[in-house]
Amino acid sequence: MGTNSGATAGINNKPVGGAGAGVLGGVGGANSSIGGVLSNSLGGGGGLSISGLNSGGQNANVGGLVTGMGSGNNMNDDGGNGMSGGPNNQQATTPQYTIPGILHFIQHEWSRFELERSQWDVDRAELQARIAMLLGERKCLESLKSDLTRRIKMLEYALRQERAKFYRLKYGTDPPQLNEFKPTNEDSGLTGDVATDSEVPYSSVSNTTWRQGRQMLRQYLAEIGYTDNIIDVRSNRVRSILGLNNNAEHDGSGGGLGTGGENISPNINGNESNKRASDTEGRHTPAKKQVQQASDGIIIDTEAAVMANFEFLGPTEMSDDDEISDDLEMVATDSDDTDVKLAKRAKSGKDMLTEDLEAEVGEQLLNDMNLINEEVDGSLGLGELAQLTVNNESDGAYDSNAKDGTGGSAGGAGYRKTWNAKYTLRSHFDGVRSLIFHPEEPVLITASEDHTLKLWNLQKTVQAKKSASLDVEPLYTFRAHTGPVLCLGMSTSGETCYSGGLDGNIECWQLPSPNIDPYDCYDPNVHSSTLEGHTDAVWGLTTMQNNIVSCSADGTVKLWSPYNKDPMLRTYTAAEAEGVPSSVDFVRNEVDHIVVAYNSAHCIIYDTETGKQVIKLEAAQEMSGNTGKFINKVVSHPTLPVTITAHEDRHIRFWDNTSGTLVHSMVAHLEPVTSLAVDAHGLYLLSGSHDCSIRLWNLDNKTCVQEITAHRKKFDESIFDVAFHATKPYIASAGADGLAKVFV
Amino acid sequence: MKMADGSTILRRNRPGTTSKDFCRWPDEPLEEMDSTLAVQQFIQQLIKRDPSNVELILTMPEAQDEGVWKYEHLRQFCMELNGLAVRLQKECSPSTCTQMTATDQWIFLCAAHKTPKECPAIDYTRHTLDGAACLLNSNKYFPSRVSIKESSVTKLGSVCRRVYRIFSHAFFHHRRIFDEFEAETYLCHRFTHFVTKYNLMSKENLIVPISDGENAAPGESEA
Numbered sequence: 009m010g011t012n013s014g015a016t017a018g019i020n021n022k023p024v025g026g027a028g029a030g031v032l033g034g035v036g037g038a039n040s041s042i043g044g045v046l047s048n049s050l051g052g053g054g055g056l057s058i059s060g061l062n063s064g065g066q067n068a069n070v071g072g073l074v075t076g077m078g079s080g081n082n083m084n085d086d087g088g089n090g091m092s093g094g095p096n097n098q099q100a101t102t103p104q105y106t107i108p109g110i111l112h113f114i115q116h117e118w119s120r121f122e123l124e125r126s127q128w129d130v131d132r133a134e135l136q137a138r139i140a141m142l143l144g145e146r147k148c149l150e151s152l153k154s155d156l157t158r159r160i161k162m163l164e165y166a167l168r169q170e171r172a173k174f175y176r177l178k179y180g181t182d183p184p185q186l187n188e189f190k191p192t193n194e195d196s197g198l199t200g201d202v203a204t205d206s207e208v209p210y211s212s213v214s215n216t217t218w219r220q221g222r223q224m225l226r227q228y229l230a231e232i233g234y235t236d237n238i239i240d241v242r243s244n245r246v247r248s249i250l251g252l253n254n255n256a257e258h259d260g261s262g263g264g265l266g267t268g269g270e271n272i273s274p275n276i277n278g279n280e281s282n283k284r285a286s287d288t289e290g291r292h293t294p295a296k297k298q299v300q301q302a303s304d305g306i307i308i309d310t311e312a313a314v315m316a317n318f319e320f321l322g323p324t325e326m327s328d329d330d331e332i333s334d335d336l337e338m339v340a341t342d343s344d345d346t347d348v349k350l351a352k353r354a355k356s357g358k359d360m361l362t363e364d365l366e367a368e369v370g371e372q373l374l375n376d377m378n379l380i381n382e383e384v385d386g387s388l389g390l391g392e393l394a395q396l397t398v399n400n401e402s403d404g405a406y407d408s409n410a411k412d413g414t415g416g417s418a419g420g421a422g423y424r425k426t427w428n429a430k431y432t433l434r435s436h437f438d439g440v441r442s443l444i445f446h447p448e449e450p451v452l453i454t455a456s457e458d459h460t461l462k463l464w465n466l467q468k469t470v471q472a473k474k475s476a477s478l479d480v481e482p483l484y485t486f487r488a489h490t491g492p493v494l495c496l497g498m499s500t501s502g503e504t505c506y507s508g509g510l511d512g513n514i515e516c517w518q519l520p521s522p523n524i525d526p527y528d529c530y531d532p533n534v535h536s537s538t539l540e541g542h543t544d545a546v547w548g549l550t551t552m553q554n555n556i557v558s559c560s561a562d563g564t565v566k567l568w569s570p571y572n573k574d575p576m577l578r579t580y581t582a583a584e585a586e587g588v589p590s591s592v593d594f595v596r597n598e599v600d601h602i603v604v605a606y607n608s609a610h611c612i613i614y615d616t617e618t619g620k621q622v623i624k625l626e627a628a629q630e631m632s633g634n635t636g637k638f639i640n641k642v643v644s645h646p647t648l649p650v651t652i653t654a655h656e657d658r659h660i661r662f663w664d665n666t667s668g669t670l671v672h673s674m675v676a677h678l679e680p681v682t683s684l685a686v687d688a689h690g691l692y693l694l695s696g697s698h699d700c701s702i703r704l705w706n707l708d709n710k711t712c713v714q715e716i717t718a719h720r721k722k723f724d725e726s727i728f729d730v731a732f733h734a735t736k737p738y739i740a741s742a743g744a745d746g747l748a749k750v751f752v
Numbered sequence: 753m754k755m756a757d758g759s760t761i762l763r764r765n766r767p768g769t770t771s772k773d774f775c776r777w778p779d780e781p782l783e784e785m786d787s788t789l790a791v792q793q794f795i796q797q798l799i800k801r802d803p804s805n806v807e808l809i810l811t812m813p814e815a816q817d818e819g820v821w822k823y824e825h826l827r828q829f830c831m832e833l834n835g836l837a838v839r840l841q842k843e844c845s846p847s848t849c850t851q852m853t854a855t856d857q858w859i860f861l862c863a864a865h866k867t868p869k870e871c872p873a874i875d876y877t878r879h880t881l882d883g884a885a886c887l888l889n890s891n892k893y894f895p896s897r898v899s900i901k902e903s904s905v906t907k908l909g910s911v912c913r914r915v916y917r918i919f920s921h922a923f924f925h926h927r928r929i930f931d932e933f934e935a936e937t938y939l940c941h942r943f944t945h946f947v948t949k950y951n952l953m954s955k956e957n958l959i960v961p962i963s964d965g966e967n968a969a970p971g972e973s974e975a
Contacts (some may be wrong), residue, residue, distance in 0.1 A: 176784065177898055180815050267924065275822045434889040437831035438792075458831040459838070479891050485882050510771045527864040527879045529846065529872070545769040545774065561770040590767035606766060640767055656766070678763075698764070722789045723780075725762035745789060746889075 069356045069500065249681030264690050273478045273673060345648040427704065427714060427739055433464050435746035440721055442496040442744035451522045451741060454748045455507050457492035460485050466738070466750060480750075483526050487514045488535050497549040497556055506556055506570070514539035514558055516570050534570070539568055541576045543704070548592040550602075557602050557616075559589035565604050567616055580614050582606055582621075591642045594653075597666060603665075605639035611651060625651060625663040625670075640682045646690045647705075654681035660695060662706075672710060676703065679726075687732040687737075694739055696727035702741045716751065719743025757951050777782035782813050788897050791816070791824040799828070805919055806942045810949055819900035825890070826908055828947070830884045832939050833915060836922060837877050839929045844921075850896045854959055863914065873921050887911060912943075912952045919943065923960045942972035 038072040092463040093415035175181075243354065283657035336619035435439075436456035443454045450466040462482035497636040498505045516537045550658045551557075555577075556568040557605035565580040580602075582589070587607025595601035600616045603625075611625040649665035659680055662672040677697035685694040686707070700721060719726050729742040740750045763777045779801065782794045785920045790914035798809045810874060812821045850859040854874045859906060864879035888911065894902040920928040920939045934940050947953040 144871065178783065178815065180817075289848070333881045432891070435885045436890065437827050437885065437888070459834045482882070483888055484876065487841060487878070488833055489837060492774070492840060496765075512771070525874075526882065527862075530874050532843070532845075532854055532877055544767065548770075559768075559934070561768050588768040588770075638766060719766070721787045723777075723793055725764050 012667075022620075028245075029743075102203075109559075114697075115381045123275060182582040199429060245558065338682070342525040360438060424736075429718070429749050429752040430717070430752040431466055431478050431480050433462075433480050433482070433750065434746070435462055436746045437462070438492070438589060438746055439725065439744035440746060440748045441492060441494045442729045443499045443509075443731050443740055443742040443748050444496040444500045445502060445731055445736075445738065445740065446498065446519075447734045449522055450733075450736055451461065451502075451519075452733075452736065452738075452750070453496060453498070453505055454742060455493035456746070458746075459489050459491060459493065459509075460487055461489075461493055461496070461505075461507055461517070463520065463522075464748075467522075468695065481526065483522065483524050484534070485519050486515075486517055486534065488538070489513065491545075494545060494547050495549040495558075500553060501550055504550065504570070506539075506549055508542075508549045508558055508560075510545040512540075512542045512544055512546060512560065512562070514542070514546055514549065514556070514568070537570065537575075539575050541566055541568075541579075550593050552594040555616075557592050557594065560603060561588055561593040564586050565589050565592055565602070565614075572620075576749055578616065580604070580619055582612055586610060588613070590639055593642055593644045593651075595649075596644045596646045597649055598665070603640040603642055603644055605653060609639055609655070610638040611639065611642055611653060611663065613651075623665065623668040625653075625665075626669050640680060641684045643684045643686055646686055646688060648690060652684055652686065652693065654684045654695060656680040658697070660684070660693075662710075674710060675708060676705070676712075677701065682725075682727055683729045685730045685732050688734045691733075694730045695729040696741055698724060698726045700726040702727060702730050702739075704739075716741075718749050719747060720745040722746075765894075770909075784818075784972060791820055791953045792827070792897070794827055795824055797926050799957065803936075803942075806938060806945050810945055818898060818950075819902070819905045820898060822905065822952070823894065823900050823909055824897070825946055826911060828886050829939065829943055830881060830888065830911075830915060830935055833881060833918060835937065836918060836929070836933050836939070837881055839933060840874060840922060841878055842927060843926055843929060844874045844877070846872035849921070849925060852876035852917060852921060854917060860917050861949050873925070877918050877921070884911050884915055903931070909952045913957065916943065916953065916957065920960050925950060 096233045107707070121335060144521060146635050171336045176564055210596050222667075260349050288608065346473050356743055389573055422623075433452075433454060436454065436458050438457040440454045440456045443452055445452045452464050452466070454464065455461045463484040463486070464480050465483055466480060468483065469480050486507070488508035489507065489511055493509045495508040496505065497507075503519055505519055506514055507517070508514045515535060516539065519538050520531070520534055538558075539558075542558065542560035542562050542564065546560045547560040549556060554569060556570060557565060558568065559565045563581060566576055567578040567580075568575045569577055582604070589604045589606055591605040593603050595603055601622060602616055603611050603613045605611050613618065613622040613625070615622050637659070639653045639657060641654040643663075650671065651663040651665055653663065654676075655661060658675050658677050659673055660676040661670060661674075661734060663669065664671050676695055677699050678701075679694050680698035681697045683696040686692070687694075689706055692713070693707050694702060695705065696702045700719055701715050701717045703712050703716075705711065705712050706715050718741045720743065725744040727741055727743050733739070737752060739752055740748060743750045761778055765774055775796070779797050779946070780793070782790060785793055786831070787793065791928075795809065796815070798805075803806070810825070812818065850872050851870055851917035852862065856917065859870065861877060862876045862879050864883045865871075887907065893907055894900060919930070923940070930940070940960055941962050943960055947958070948955070962968075
């Protein structure tokens with residue numbers, strides 16, 4: 009408040025100050041000295057009170073007030089100049105109403121009123137700014153809406169295309185009414201929509217209007233005394249306007265000091281940016297003098313930035329002088345992105361017409377939808393995703409982080425990034441059941457239902473044609489299983505890897521060098537040993553130091569030490585009612601504890617030494633109806649006593665290991681959640697689901713940060729496994745479609 | 753969609769499924785498969801039901817693209833041949849089988865290398881399967897699982913020729929393994945039928961004796 013009153017006091021003193029300055033100039037030095045004496049002697053309380061009122065005001069304004077006061081004293085002086093200083097002093101003591109007293113009172117009152125008036129002016133300006141902002145907000149919501157309808161149209165279009173494609177595939181002919189021309193019609197319909205929505209289609213923004221708009225914008229920027237501070241200010245709401253005042257005011261004072269007598273007009277400028285009055289020279293001179301000189305470069309930069317916003321919002325926006333569209337920025341740029349995507353989509357649509365490479369287009373569509381999904385997810389969280397726990401709060405932060413570029417990194421390890429598919433690992437003939445990264449190298453191993461494991465080095469790639477992603481060729485194929493390979497584990501050193509299969513065996517492998525020739529001679533020593541003991545499919549495998557824990561469809565969980573003479577150390581069997589174990593993990597923050605998920609939808613933590621059950625993770629109120637809550641995967645948080653489970657009923661649940669209670673439960677996917685992975689720092693959770701998508705979650709607030717559609721379905725299965733690289737920025741997903749994908 | 757309808761069968765192998773129940777679900781007609789992997793699903797379903805019914809497995813459904821049909825079958829063959837390779841790994845070592853031979857007539861050179869090489873039989877087997885896996889999954893030649901370029905279909909023939917040598921080597925040098933494997937999978941039987949039916953290999957190259965009769969495979973294994 010203090011700053012405001014200061015600023016306005018500055019302005020409002022303008023006329024008076026001007027007059028005062030004139031008088032001062034006329035009367036000369038003698039006057040000023042008398043004024044000084046007077047103000048000291050009779051001012052007393054008055055002077056104090058004024059300074060009190062102004063205490064909040066800043067240097068420049070104090071200066072202004074002092075001149076104002078000086079002028080008052082001058083006038084006062086003029087009136088009583090005939091009398092000497094003596095009578096004045098005497099009168100002050102005897103009756104109540106002396107002329108100087110009255111004058112002083114009037115002066116005091118006047119300045120009070122002035123202050124109040126300026127206060128109201130500020131309020132008015134504030135409210136006006138608010139109105140403008142809300143208007144802007146409305147506009148942006150409108151554009152958002154149109155944008156969303158466009159997206160819906162796009163998706164509808166894609167769906168129609170897909171249907172047509174399926175029809176074609178199934179019956180070998182084109183669908184009856186869906187001829188080849190339909191898509192183009194559809195396309196033009198799309199653009200037509202856009203046109204009506206935003207009044208002027210961007211395509212018609214010709215060069216001249218563009219230039220006009222640019223000029224107008226430059227003017228606009230100059231008017232509001234655009235400084236680099238404003239870039240920060242833009243994202244803030246009401247406060248941003250106050251902040252802007254501040255800036256302008258500081259600027260003004262600086263200018264005032266520099267240029268001498270002209271210290272008033274910058275102040276005008278500062279405030280007029282809100283009031284938007286019509287004094288042209290007032291706002292142009294300072295703008296030229298300071299802003300243009302000092303921050304020409306900045307203006308161009310910011311202009312470009314703002315330009316980008318306006319570009320989407322269309323010329324209507326530009327002509328609207330009252331708009332303060334700071335807040336539009338976020339959404340505007342957002343929409344810009346979509347725009348690009350729209351173009352891309354249109355292109356892919358054309359592709360579809362010209363070349364009939366279904367899958368490629370399908371892939372592209374998939375990717376596009378993916379991007380859109382991401383978009384929707386990250387910034388809007390609508391539709392079905394809104395029902396899930398994707399919340400909208402994060403998007404503001406996310407966007408502003410992205411904008412500022414610095415905000416995100418401020419959180420130390422809590423950086424945010426968007427993951428993009430970079431490598432496609434294709435070489436398996438059937439679904440990839442599991443994958444695991446090497447702890448240090450950019451190397452991973454995949455295990456597939458085609459009975460093999462493959463070793464991949466992400467640094468040995470082949471550029472795939474026509475796509476941004478790289479293809480990787482496998483370096484080595486591990487063959488020993490006589491059935492689908494279901495799970496993988498890797499030693500902490502990254503030298504050994506273990507795989508469990510439907511055949512009930514756990515195979516131990518010495519990893520070949522990541523630079524091996526793929527067509528080298530067969531080295532039987534790569535397969536170091538087989539751990540036999542399970543009598544049915546091994547579904548879960550996890551490692552800790554040199555120990556392995558496995559769980560099997562035979563109902564047992566076994567602890568192994570693969571290099572012992574007798575590798576099987578212990579077997580853990582739960583009560584009959586718990587059923588078969590489905591997944592297992594070491595409790596990471598507690599030595600010698602393992603957590604096992606059972607068919608009964610309960611998890612049990614065992615002490616590996618004693619073999620005793622430590623605690624059972626179950627939710628009291630959820631005891632009824634555990635059907636469908638089948639746990640597909642259990643993982644332990646790397647640092648906290650928290651267990652995370654992925655359920656068939658689309659939920660991810662969080663459990664407290666010490667109390668055994670349910671901490672948090674959320675619907676995470678549209679279909680069963682099949683896989684989970686926590687990054688090494690324990691900040692992010694990755695989940696995969698049969699809905700073909702993987703999602704990245706912020707473990708702090710349990711919100712979805714990103715969703716990526718990654719794989720296709722085979723029967724009713726899609727994604728089998730997800731993984732984080734422990735030390736490098738890689739994540740990966742493995743799918744029933746026989747592919748593994750790595751994201752960076 | 754599926755979740756809403758309680759009666760629909762979810763064809764999933766959940767963790768904890770026993771090997772007996774793995775993929776044990778009611779057959780789904782090809783027309784109802786709406787996945788891009790429908791052909792693979794369909795073929796695997798047929799094999800699962802009765803691996804010995806070679807004729808049925810190889811009968812192409814109507815309105816099926818023949819290129820895709822051949823391609824998916826070949827993928828399945830290469831995948832199942834892993835089983836034979838695993839068995840051969842135990843017995844066929846570079847010291848016993850220094851060259852890839854079937855009969856004494858030919859020494860097969862391994863095409864996986866820049867210049868074809870005289871690899872030991874086990875290396876030939878592994879390299880050929882790895883090479884086939886790379887080729888059949890190549891984004892360049894087989895970018896799609898639902899439509900295949902004519903130029904890529906011609907590649908299938910050479911893959912067939914190469915992988916067939918694994919059968920012939922096993923048959924002539926590791927007969928026990930071959931017979932055991934064949935009794936379980938009828939793979940060589942099916943493969944011979946496949947390449948004959950779709951004309952992917954010439955008759956004189958099919959040196960493993962498989963009679964055309966229905967019960968060929970059991971008959972062979974007794975021989």
